[in-house]
Amino acid sequence: MASMSHSTAQKPSIVNPARFAALADRAVPWLAGASVLAFAVGLYYALWASPEDYQQGSTVRIMYVHVPAAWMALFTYMVMSSAAIGTLVFKHPLADVAAKAAAPLGAVFTLVALATGSIWGKPMWGAWWVWDARLTSMLILFFMYLGLIALWRAVDEPARAARVTAIAILVGVINIPIIKFSVDWWNTLHQGASVMRMDGPTIHSSMLVPLFIMAGAYMLFFATMHLVVMRSELMRRRARGLRLRLARGTA
């Protein structure tokens, strides 16, 4: 990766890791503030201002933390897939940094979606867990995130780790449409799509608005933390480059 940073030292704009780091440092406080604000408004609507469901009662409020977490679990994987293409095709110096920084965030979003879904499932389905296609494919996504994190750690040389994980990410992207369409392709206990449908959402606006506000808050949170973790990864790579240069100089 040291050679990668050399080759991009003269590139303009945010393609240059140093310039990206400066921009990230400026953007993070604003994104963090917007995220906190969005969560505050979203939680007010989710817990107080939105109505209870006539069948589910107050458990419908779990939707406001569960559904955005599930959306973010998929979105994060798509970010990683785009970054993987950036690594393999365009050899973008920040692509692998972006993918590596997103993986732990995606793993946590997936875990939150699984855990909150399980808590909703107990009173509504009578079971904490069922092996239906949606839940199982989400569990596989969680293990994929863990596997990718392990793969990055297992390969010592960063450029090689970037290539290997980029290929693994792109192989794993097949699971994303399986998750999305699992409720259409198989008979599942998990309900079908009720927001992202061709004929429009089937949820009343009094519940849809808080859901979108919470989704916006999750998205801002992701953007904030992704930049923070990317920044840390850039520092780690710069330190590694310095150590390598020193080792070569003293060898």
Added chain:
Amino acid sequence: MSGDYAAYVIGAYALAAAGLVGIVVWAAVDRRAARDGLARAERVARDAGTPGDE
């Protein structure tokens, strides 16, 4: 909030909060470790007279 399900709702929000706060804490610890590591590498490089990236 209807009492029958309040514990489930509170549990779900607590778990979600734990996940998001967990990310924030981990990212802060990770950033501190990365910054310390970079400062150490820069100090060693400076002492050895190795030029940095700039």
